[in-house]
Amino acid sequence: MPLYKTITPNSQTVVKIWKITESFNDLMSEITLKPETLKRVSGMKSELHQRGFLSVRHLLAAFGYEDADLFYDENGKPHLKDGKQISITHSFNFSAVIISDHIIGIDIEKQRDKITLIAHKFIGYEDDYLDKTAPDYIKKLTTVWCVKESLYKLFATPGTSFKQCFLVIPFEIQDEETMAWIDYKEKKHRYLVHFFEFEGFVCAFAIGA
Structure with a gap:
């Protein structure tokens, strides 16, 4: 089981990252999916996307959950039936899940020049x-994207820019x-966002109150 990393930023929050090395068949053989989940994964055109999707279900299992414990609201935000907060991400051969008592958001992104x-x-x-001329410009640009994506998932408000x-x-x-801010409808929300780079990727996660 390629559980790549586990991070515990506080006593109520755990992050787990998966390195996707298994085949689609191997990932499918070890989990039980709801009929609607099976239909969704079967309809995906990219095997890379399918494997990323299934690896998230393995991460759920690492937390002690099953696919049946996960559902999505009308905005596509994931929820757990026990009321815990959850956020999900996957990019190429990595996926991650964060679960907390607090509102949270997480994102992983591969560092690529095309982000410019x-x-x-x-x-x-x-x-x-x-600084566009700095050697770490792509890393910083990718980090800003990940921080903002994690905030977007945390805030879960359609129409935010x-x-x-x-x-x-x-x-x-x-x-x-x-530190990062969400400035929306004349209200400002302040967050401390954690981030780190690994194997050419950046991961960022935001934790709210």
């Missing part, structure tokens, strides 16, 4: 401190944490 092509869609305030509503204060990669 969409930077204008999610970089606003951060443009004042990001990555560029306008989510603000990430200056940070260094070695800090592995930063």
